[in-house]
Amino acid sequence: MFDRLSRIVIAADASGSFVGASELEDIKSFVNEGNKRLDAVNFIVSNANCIVTDAVAGICCETESLTAPGGGVYTPRKMAACLRDGDIILRYISYAVLVGDPSVLNDRCLNSLKETYAALGVPTGNAARALSIMKAAAVAFVNNTASQRQMTVTQGDCNSLVSEVAGYFDIVVSTIS
Numbered sequence: 001m002f003d004r005l006s007r008i009v010i011a012a013d014a015s016g017s018f019v020g021a022s023e024l025e026d027i028k029s030f031v032n033e034g035n036k037r038l039d040a041v042n043f044i045v046s047n048a049n050c051i052v053t054d055a056v057a058g059i060c061c062e063t064e065s066l067t068a069p070g071g072g073v074y075t076p077r078k079m080a081a082c083l084r085d086g087d088i089i090l091r092y093i094s095y096a097v098l099v100g101d102p103s104v105l106n107d108r109c110l111n112s113l114k115e116t117y118a119a120l121g122v123p124t125g126n127a128a129r130a131l132s133i134m135k136a137a138a139v140a141f142v143n144n145t146a147s148q149r150q151m152t153v154t155q156g157d158c159n160s161l162v163s164e165v166a167g168y169f170d171i172v173v174s175t176i177s
């Protein structure tokens with residue numbers, strides 16, 4: 001498991017070089033933007049329930065066969081597993097946002113998930129759709145544009161943070177697809 005800083009050190013060590021000026025610039029911006037990053041993590045985790053349940057409800061409305069006999073979330077056990085998976089994935093995404101690096105998400109959450117879903121017959125197209133709804137919600141929270149749940153926060157440019165967060169959802173979708 002890496003974070004933005006350890007990844008820079010490991011890359012420098014692998015090439016036997018000092019940490020250079022451009023890496024130090026990268027670290028400087030990581031540190032300077034730290035408060036924004038912590039706010040983003042807070043906005044995501046404090047709305048986690050809403051983000052996950054809304055996405056799972058969304059796929060159930062869009063695809064009625066999911067809740068019909070034989071469907072991906074037919075039976076309370078499967079519905080609970082689906083909600084739990086949304087929760088787990090969002091939790092690992094929040095860790096990745098915190099440390100500025102996706103390795104924790106890749107190593108501890110996504111490793112073999114595609115094979116698990118295939119073995120259990122979890123419909124990955126619907127799972128990918130749920131993740132895209134979660135992504136839209138998370139982006140709205142990080143941008144602080146979720147109309148019903150605005151936070152009082154200093155205004156600033158969060159574009160790079162937003163694309164980083166969106167990128168973590170894209171990693172999950174491409175891993176399971």
Ligand SMILES: CCC1=C(C)/C(=C/C2=NC(=C\c3[nH]c(/C=C4\NC(=O)[C@H](C)[C@H]4CC)c(C)c3CCC(=O)O)/C(CCC(=O)O)=C2C)NC1=O
Nearest residue numbers: 072073078081082085088108109116120122123126127130
């Ligand atoms: C390390 C982190 C971690 C992950 C990522 C994880 C995922 C995970 N999801 C599972 C099942 C499942 N996942 C789903 C999810 C869904 N079904 C749908 O139709 C929807 C599209 C989708 C929700 C969005 C369902 C329904 C099951 C149960 C499938 C079954 O048992 O038939 C299972 C099989 C074991 C179990 O049921 O608990 C695992 C291991 N477990 C972990 O510990």
